[in-house]
Amino acid sequence: MTRFGILTSGGDCPGLNAVIRGAVLKGETVHGQQFFGFRDGWRGLIENDVMPLDRSSVRGLSHEGGTILGTSRVGPYSEPNGGIDAVRRTIADLSLDGVIAIGGEGTASASKRLHGEGVNIVGVPKTIDNDLDATDYTFGFDTAVEIATEAIDRLRTTGNSHKRCMVLEVMGRHAGWIALYSGIAGGAHAILIPEQPESLDQICAWVSSVQNRGRSPMVVVAEGFRLPDMDEAHSTKGLDGFNRPRLGGIAEVLAPMIESRTGIETRATVLGHIQRGGSPTGFDRVLATRLGMAVTDMVADRDWGKMVALRGTDIVRVAFDEALAAHKSVPMDQYQEVRIIFG
Ligand code: F6P
Numbered sequence: 001m002t003r004f005g006i007l008t009s010g011g012d013c014p015g016l017n018a019v020i021r022g023a024v025l026k027g028e029t030v031h032g033q034q035f036f037g038f039r040d041g042w043r044g045l046i047e048n049d050v051m052p053l054d055r056s057s058v059r060g061l062s063h064e065g066g067t068i069l070g071t072s073r074v075g076p077y078s079e080p081n082g083g084i085d086a087v088r089r090t091i092a093d094l095s096l097d098g099v100i101a102i103g104g105e106g107t108a109s110a111s112k113r114l115h116g117e118g119v120n121i122v123g124v125p126k127t128i129d130n131d132l133d134a135t136d137y138t139f140g141f142d143t144a145v146e147i148a149t150e151a152i153d154r155l156r157t158t159g160n161s162h163k164r165c166m167v168l169e170v171m172g173r174h175a176g177w178i179a180l181y182s183g184i185a186g187g188a189h190a191i192l193i194p195e196q197p198e199s200l201d202q203i204c205a206w207v208s209s210v211q212n213r214g215r216s217p218m219v220v221v222a223e224g225f226r227l228p229d230m231d232e233a234h235s236t237k238g239l240d241g242f243n244r245p246r247l248g249g250i251a252e253v254l255a256p257m258i259e260s261r262t263g264i265e266t267r268a269t270v271l272g273h274i275q276r277g278g279s280p281t282g283f284d285r286v287l288a289t290r291l292g293m294a295v296t297d298m299v300a301d302r303d304w305g306k307m308v309a310l311r312g313t314d315i316v317r318v319a320f321d322e323a324l325a326a327h328k329s330v331p332m333d334q335y336q337e338v339r340i341i342f343g
Contacts, residue, residue: 022292152186
């Protein structure tokens with residue numbers, strides 16, 4: 001019987017539990033594998049903090065949000081008690097054949113480095129932001145879009161009642177996928193993404209033209225969007241080194257600017273972690289389960305240094321090197337296609 005450790009790292013994501021369930025069920029049944037879950041991501045691996053995982057511990061898990069293992073933003077090399085020796089020690093203590101790391105870009109680059117140092121490790125890509133180039137979709141994205149779309153639908157009715165402009169901020173630090181997809185689905189009048197700076201004049205022109213037609217403007221903005229002339233006075237560095245708008249979210253910066261420029265009463269809503277919590281959609285459950293099952297084949301083949309990914313409708317294997325080579329931004333032609341119907 002082969003033995004594997006599983007961890008979930010970085011921001012959580014609807015579908016993590018479905019991956020764990022898919023891996024444990026197929027791994028046990030088909031490959032005779034045994035699994036141990038590291039608590040709180042890399043911390044559990046560094047400190048040998050584990051829980052055994054078997055059929056009974058993953059029963060009925062695919063619809064549950066969050067991760068039963070817990071997660072953190074700790075990296076294997078970032079902690080004073082971490083590093084390759086701590087990782088090797090835990091792997092040896094538990095007699096593991098390998099490690100399955102479920103996470104985003106940071107997890108994949110840490111995994112790549114560990115693999116370079118001789119650790120048997122594979123990955124499963126995860127982020128609600130959908131900005132990993134190696135895979136067509138990441139689980140969690142569809143759920144986030146669904147929640148953001150519902151928020152737009154709800155904001156629209158209250159916006160209409162009060163004849164207000166509503167500005168909804170969704171997640172997406174570097175890429176505007178959630179904003180673009182939910183904005184299209186919800187029929188937003190303007191979608192603002194990090195990949196494409198838009199001027200305040202342009203945003204206000206869209207907003208005013210909507211109001212002139214007797215409608216209430218709906219603006220969807222990704223958290224990473226900045227006006228071209230927005231200076232650092234509007235930002236503050238978080239613990240993760242990412243510049244965040246000082247006044248809460250970017251929506252809260254934009255709303256008063258739109259209101260004073262257009263004279264239209266404007267309200268901001270920051271959707272925040274609501275879009276990352278709760279049950280995954282059917283699409284995300286299926287994708288996550290397929291990835292979890294596929295990763296057990298990969299470790300059975302001892303095909304280390306790779307992650308499973310979705311290409312078209314197939315689950316494929318992609319080397320960490322290739323997976324990390326590029327970031328998946330919203331393509332400008334896709335954005336421009338939608339931009340012509342703004343306003
Ligand atoms: O990377 C996923 C993500 O959800 C981003 O969209 C967002 O900026 C970030 O995580 C929020 O992270 P935290 O939960 O640490 O505030």
